[in-house]
Amino acid sequence: MTAVSTRHGDDAPVTVERRDGPHGEVVLRRRGEHFEIIANGCFLMDTADGRSERRLVDAALAALPPDRPAPSVLIGGLGVGFSLARAVAEPRWGHVTVVERERAVVDWHRAGPLAAFSGGALADPRTEVVVGDLVAHLHAPGTRYDALCLDIDNGPDWTVTDDNGGLYSPAGLAACRARLTPGGVLAVWSAQPSPAFEEALRNAGFAGVTTEEITVARGVPDVVHLGVSAA
DSSP, X not given: OOSSXXXXXXXXXXXXXXXXXXXXXXXXXXXXXXXXXXXXXXXXXXXXXOHHHHHHHHHHHHHSOTTOOSOEXXXXXXXXXXXXXXXXXXXXXXXXXXXESOHHHHHHHHHSTTHHHHTTGGGSTTEEEEESOHHHHHHSSOOOEEEEEEOSSXXXXXXXXXXXXXXXXXXXXXXXXXXXXXXXXXXXXXXXXXXXXXXXXXXXXXXXXXXXXXXXXXXXOEEEEEEEOOO
């Protein structure tokens, strides 16, 4: 998720589609050659630069043991599709689940302009799409994953909705651990470093807690927070 919309010259945004859903209004806009997703008037992400979203998936895979066969990954938030496309492009992933709460976003990837950015990844036989709330999905009993790659907010300290705050709480991190296989990896995207979240990961029992920085054109670097579940 890109925290700040990138402006492209004097291009004015053009609304491509506006939908009312169970969580409010979601809008797809085009600005020049790029697309933006707006939810309830809040800018979420655009297609200008997907380096950190791709790194979210790459860093999680790199943190797994190299001999783990066909690992599974859950991607929290389809967004503009950069993370999903990166996962599907990597043959080592055995199964890819993406959880997206906005049906409109899924539709824009299946038969809309965002399909160009997810690169047909939704049609890959390894891909499973779950339309639902990520926090609820993680708290429910179910499949365990080798990696969780979460990008539903601008970071642990800057949530899109108040309900998402629980994801980064002790209970939320415990739910993440419960959904990971032994030695599994939790990777969380953030628009800025969060030392407090690093400490929360350690307090929740994650080992090997690290933070990777990804330089962006303006402002502080994007980061990926990483923690490994006990084997």
